[in-house]
Amino acid sequence: MLTGATLVFLVASHSLLLVQQVQALSLKVHKHHRPATTNSARSFNHNSTGTGRRQLAARLDPEPLDLDNAYDLYYSTDLTIGGQQLSVQLDTGSSELWVRPGNAFTAIQAQVSTNSLSIRYGIGSFTGNITTADVVMGDITIPKQSFLTYTTGAIDNVFKAGLDGMLGLGFDDGSHVHTTVSRNGGGDSGRTLLSNFFVNNPEQPKTMSFAMSRLNDGTDDDGLFMIGEPEPEYAAVKTQPAHPLRINDTPGDFQRWALYLDAIEINGKNITGLQSVVKGAPAGKLVANIDTGTSLGWMPAAAVDAIYKDVPGAVYFSETDQYTVPCMTQLRLAFWFDGVRYPMHPLDVTRVGQSKPDADGNRQYLCTNAFVHMAALAGQTATLDLQLGDSFLRNVISQYDFGDLTDAKTANIRMLTTVPDELAAMNDFLQVRAKQIGVAAPAPVTELPGGTIAGGTPTTSATATSTGTTMTIDPTDAPAPTEVPGTPEQDPSSDGTNSDGSTPETNTPSDTGAASSLAPPLSAAVVLLASLALALW
Structure with missing residues (x-):
């Protein structure tokens, strides 16, 4: 389990503790489902400080199409805090560690202060007290780590997924625990968990790496979250092009793991007509947050339309701003960053769900878009x-x-990339998806939509409203739905301020600031035995 990096943490008692020198920390990511629940309507607000925060109002559609296991995927890990094993979501879109223990911490297990903070995510908020306790990650013990203990609030999506809290993997400037402790004279003792790890182990690379698996893809593979040196089988990532972050200097906001995106490619053609809403973004670029705490991909409506609108058999539901497509539809989607192309496996472009039972109790499989509209700010x-x-x-x-x-x-x-052979991925999709929905797999394909992609730049472009889609559809696939599917649920774990839809807002009793994650409200995800929560096929 241990392979390289030193673990050291600052504590809320304002002392610096060097815990253990280890080589590295890698934990398995386990998968589990979150039961389908209430649907959510999405909207966004601006505030006077110049920080846009996602506001989600939960609602129940009159006749929602119950798409079981169609939306929310969580990546989590197990921590032992104050002697209790707790499953926390791994979230690069936020910076706070917070938990709701199964049993209240005793005075021996943890020191719970009366200093409370309110954290607000896309679909809810909670209040917690700043706490210090020993935190165990794998074989490593971190004495007196600062975090929040949940007291009251509504973060039901996290708890319904079987999670006990969240581990934010963002920067220190997004941590309200860090801000509050520093304001009260604690210096850097409130740093994030990973920041403390790296500060006390300067000889180790200040990196974290993710190898994420998908659910029901025909394999038993789990994932890994790696702090410091990645495992040997993933070491090639260290030689890949380094994409610099988009520097966020918006007053009242915080730094994110956001990059400049060159282009979105669908079936061999770029989507054109997309313009950034971010002030100062270079011409022709879009700002994309890369967030483990977000289950889906969120993008402008024009991009979603360009990907799914022209799919034969596609149905758009304006009530939920969502598409359904025939489940055997093959889509070839790719994203370009700094001239580097990253193709998507077709299994990750649509998601499988089931309709509500009819009068005879029968259900039908329906597939929805895995890249959905996010109301840009x-x-x-x-x-x-x-x-x-x-x-x-x-x-x-x-x-x-x-x-x-x-x-x-x-x-x-x-x-x-984990999709080096797109043709093989297409045929893998046919086999796996057919098994998922219980139909015979069609014959293997020998050509890709859009043909061969070569060179260092995207190919000729298509308009944002037309994709020129060509795809294989199994005639035995489920018919177009006649009921409105429920709006994708979001993850409370990652919520981003501003344009990407949100960052969890974290506020002290006397101060309101940008919070942590940017994910559509229900997200997730460190290098220690990770436990993944997922509501999607």
């Missing part, structure tokens, strides 16, 4: 155009490099 406060979550990240080995920990200009993200 127009105007001066927008800081994101897209949020690429787990549906994107399952297609790369990702390495997040914190740089020198103090200057985001030294940070970057490297990505190694």
